[in-house]
Amino acid sequence: MRSPVLLFSFPMILQGQSALITGSGRGIGRAIALLFAKQGASVFLCARSHDQLASTAAEISDRGGQVTFATADITREDDCRRIVDSARETFGPVTILVNNAGHYGPVVPVEEYPLADFDEVIAVHLRAAFLLTQLVLPEMYDHEHGAILNISSLSAKSAFSWGSAYAAAKAGMLGLTRVTAAEAARKGVRVNAICPGPxxxxxxxxxxxxxxxxxxxxxxxxxxxxxxxxxxxxxxQTADEIAHAALFLCSNASSAMTGQSINVDGGAAFF
Ligand SMILES: NC(=O)c1ccc[n+]([C@@H]2O[C@H](COP(=O)([O-])OP(=O)(O)OC[C@H]3O[C@@H](n4cnc5c(N)ncnc54)[C@H](OP(=O)(O)O)[C@@H]3O)[C@@H](O)[C@H]2O)c1
Incomplete structure (x- = not known):
């Protein structure tokens, strides 16, 4: 007689997937990397701080996960190309891209916001998400398989003072999500976003x-x-709560969803 345990045991839901997760040395990116690896994905980590990446990678490999990492500043085009090439060389084609890395930037009114900082905040959130998407899409199209997840923010849908570049970048990521989803939908690739609260x-x-x-x-x-x-x-919200929403959007559990942004904010935005 078959064991009842076997009847109810499920395979890891990201088995066979190769995930590139930006900003994965700490915070939300780290939580996503830990959960994706636990669910069977090979995970490629990147950020600027070597020690944080090494520590997250050690945590994953100690638990039996497949992981590697590279330091990179994703505001630099060359670094973006290098991490995509390196992820591909290590684990094969990237099947999941999570655009998570970022920082808030100056907390000042629009009229005082330094232009260089504005450019930098747009670069780390929006420009890097665009560039990394460009770099992984052709291979996803070749295999008619892939999921891209953009970590946006409640700031994309609210009106908080003193974070103009951040809000603009995060709202831009939602536009990028929808347009990429429209282009990719019939080529086997889904593109979604999460808007976390605090x-x-x-x-x-x-x-x-x-x-x-x-x-x-x-x-x-x-x-x-x-x-x-x-x-x-x-x-x-906890980083782990965001990671579970990310797992849903990057797995077949959300196979009919694309071009969406999900609010994981405890009930703060309602569109
Ligand atoms: N925490 C929140 O309340 C919240 C709410 C909504 C949305 N979010 C979004 O969630 C994402 C993760 O934020 P978090 O709260 O987890 O922040 P965090 O703990 O500060 O982590 C940010 C990550 O991004 C990396 N990063 C920053 N600039 C980078 C660059 N130029 N190149 C490569 N990596 C870079 C950081 O590593 P290095 O500094 O070592 O590069 C770090 O690993 C961000 O996109 C953020 O906007 C956060």
């Missing part, structure tokens, strides 16, 4: 909270509590 455990979120608190003259705790009040669930 993921309060990450460095980016904590630094932003501290800066905002200072600007408005309250403590970091008061600033955060005020912001969380505006969210239906009254709390921030």
């Amino acid at each position: 993921v309060t455990e990450t460095i980016m979120s904590q630094e932003l909270g501290a800066t905002l608190a200072k600007k408005i003259g309250v403590s970091s705790e008061e600033q955060l509590a005020g912001f969380l009040q505006s969210i239906l669930q009254g709390r921030g």
